[in-house]
Amino acid sequence: MRVTQMLIPTLREAPAEADVSVSHQLLLRSGMVRKVAAGVYILLPLGSRVVKKIENIIREEMDSAGGVELQLPIIQPAELWRRSGRWDLYGPEMFRLQDRHGREFCLGPTHEELITCLFAQEVNSYRQLPLLLYQIHDKYRDERRPRFGLLRGREFIMKDLYSFDKDEDGLEISYRKMYDAYNRIFSRCGLNFRAVEADSGAIGGDVSHEFMVIADQGEDQLLYCSKCNYAANAEKTPCPSDELRKAADEERPLQLAATPEARTVQDVAAYLQLSTDQVLKSLFFNIDGKLVVVLVRGDRSVNETKVLSYLGADKLEIADSEELRNNFGIPMGFAGPVGLQEKTSVTILGDTEVKYLYNAVAGANKSGYHYLNVNPGRDYQVDHYDDFRVAQEGDPCPCCGGSLQMQRGIEVGHIFKLGTRYSEAMGASFLNEKGKEIPVIMGCYGIGVTRTMAAAVEQSHDQDGIIWPSAISPFHAVIMAVDQRNQQQAGMASEIYQQLTAAGIETLYDDREERPGVKFKDADLIGCPVRVVVGKKAITDGLVEIKRRSGGEMAFRTKEKITGYLQDILADMLHKQGTKN
RNA sequence: CAGGGUGUAGCUCAGUUUGGUAGAGCGCUAGCUUGGGGUGCUAGAGGUCGCGGGUUCAAGUCCCGCCACUCUGACCA
Incomplete structure (x- = not known):
């Protein structure tokens, strides 16, 4: 190609709209992309070539793993989504629209419903299985906050493959094929990445892996063991509790202390000259419409994923100050478990670490006051103790007990075992060898194509510009x-x-x-x-x-x-x- | 969604405090010059100052409303 025949509008300076992310700035400056609206981009000729390179690598590997390409529509009827229950569950992230007759549709944020419906209509026999169908197509998600350029857009290109198997063994084989194919894809793209165990989230299912491009600016934290092969998304990493067990310290008498204006754990700890791990953090969540309190140590974070999964709930939001005041009469910043159950019937969940947190500091449910020497059992009761915290660097490896290391990463691929969650809802069943009709067993496997392009830039650049891995260079x-x-x-x-x-x-x-x-x-x-x-x-x-x-x-x-x-x-x-x- | 910031030439921004002819650099066009890391000079083109309303003799500038973009947060009580 001759430059004089192309459109390569390079920029000497990054536009003000280009946010903090390096990939966003460099993709704009190098004339690969232009922004049309928040989270919506034009792929200019160079950017388009990069995307095609990545798509072709994916296509080759999907095909050689037995995948079959097709194309599903972007516009999807609401009725399909109502059948799986996700029309309501998906919430404001779904772009919704109506046709001239007032019929409801959405722009597909993903395609499980549609593909499962297709299966239900067109496949009837175990003889047609296994089946691996995929597409490389646009997805639409009205992110609450699009940012980092192509890393979190509202329109983006994704490869999504769906596997259909007659039994669990078949699913295991399909899953393994995809796992291996993903390793080959990201290797061929020239990326430094790591596959980690992941939570399957709202999509359903149990086993799941994420493929993370290692980058300091990545949004995800991943933990890996320096001794064994364990690697997982921090939110998924279980925290062991046994070795925490320790004898109770001498219980000192409960004491009320004035802590004016000290609303955060940091404030309280600083004011009382304690470390944050001596503070009992009490968070109120609105979970599927019910208020739940979760207690963790002050230096820890509540793991929302673990809480949701423990309760078998779908949706979790932090309660706002109004909810706190109206339901409990508790001022924001001074909440604590002491005396809470006398006032309300709220469920209290406690992280295992809290069970051994003696003579702690906790909010007194009274503006400007905290209790000192709060002890579990004596001063408050917990309904359920379990692992509700986010694992951190230095925590023990759940496999071998080694010390966990932390890296940041950008999620570019995610594979799930879905089981029968969608096939049951959408009536996707087949006749097995014995002539019995059973729901098909599914898996789904995604790769963010445009995100992979941005992640590559994020990982490989210098002060002068992009350094493309040769396999995906324009x-x-x-x-x-x-x-x-x-x-x-x-x-x-x-x-x-x-x-x-x-x-x-x-x-x-x-x-x-x-x-x-x-x-x-x-x-x-x-x-x-x-x-x-x-x-x-x-x-x-x-x-x-x-x-x-x-x-x-x-x-x-x-x-x-x-x-x-x-x-x-x-x-x-x-x-x-x-x-x- | 909450809080902050910004909207003026294709891009980066000044001008807004104190109302009075629309600005600079880069880019673009033409000419000359130069040719191994964003040459130099000259002459040009290019703007409903985000949108709507108001105040005023007069609004980019003051007031009200809206929109867009963006940052931080949306678990740390």
Whole structure:
């Protein structure tokens, strides 16, 4: 491709709208994407090429794992979603619309309902199983807060595959196929990533893994063991309780203390000159319409996922100050479990760590006061103790007891075993060998394509711009003449460009009559793995300059040897990147 | 959703305090110049100052309402 024939609007400065994320800024500046609305983007020619590269890698791996591609509609009738119960469950994140007759539809945030419905209509026999159907298509989610550019958009491209099996063993095989395929996909994309155990969330099901691109700015925390292979999303990591068990300290008498204006754990601890792990944190949640109190140690976070799963509930929201005041007459910031049950019948859940938290500080349910020396059993009762906290770095590994390490990551893939949650709701059943009609067993497997593109930039860039892994770079190489008006230079650049292109090396020819500095800057920003420059030396000595974007020495080759040389180094890069994990 | 910030040329922003002819740099167009890391000079084009209402002789500027974008938070009581 010639630059003069393309649309590559690079920017010297990042637009003010570009937020804190590096990938957002670089994708805008390098002319890959443009924003249309919050969380909605145009993929410009370069960005579109990157997306296609990623899609094709995914497509190849899905196909070789037995996947079959199809395309489901974006617009979906409400009726389908009512059948699975998710029309209400999905809430304001779903884009909803009506047609001219007032019939309700949504823009598909995901496609379980539709695919399951298709199965119900078209598949009847175990002889047709297993079946792995997938698509690469747009998804729509009205995020409460779109941010980080393509990392959290409201319209995004996703690959979603659904597996249909006749039994659990079959599901296990399908799941394993996808797990392996995902490892190959992200390796081939040249990404540094890690597969972790994950929570399956609102989508239902039990077993689940997330594929995380390792990046310091990632939204997810993942914990992995330095001794064994254990790795999980922090929210999923179980916290052991046995070794916490310790003898009760001497129980000191309960005491009321004035703590004016001290509303947060940090404030209270600082005011009383204690560490935060001596404070009892009492959080009120509205869970499926009922108020529940969860107690954790002051230095810990409540794990909403674990609470939901313990209660078998669907929706959890932190109670606001009004709810607290109206239901309990408790001022925000001074809530605690002491005397709570005398006033109300609220359920109190306690994290196991709290069970052994003696002589703690807790809110006195009275503005400006906390209790000192609060003890479990004596001063308050807990309905259920269990693991309700978020695991942290340094906690023991649930597998081997080793110490857990923390990394941040960007979730680019997520695979789930769904079981029969959707097939039962949508009536997707088949006749088995014995002629008995049973619901099909499902799994679903997603990859955020546009998010993967942004995650790659997040992971691989420098101060000058993007450094694409070669497998997903918009072009393999960029070529330019230092002086495009010099006929000898331009002629040779053009000749080499054609030669490379003919050899299957995707080459971008910067044939603009710009100053060399401008072309160098743009080449760095766009980040193709190899740069070829035809300058004076090429004319006088016949030597053309080749430089890798990732750094290192310049190389010089005659124009006859360039194609072979580039093929070698590109193959070398692909090999290295493909075996990164 | 709560709280903050910002909306002026394609981009980055000044001008708003104290109302009085619409600005700069970059980019764009033309010419000359220059040609290995965003050349230099000259001349140009380009704006319903986010939208609507109000105050005023006069509003980018003051007042009211709305919208968009954005940041932080939305568990730490």
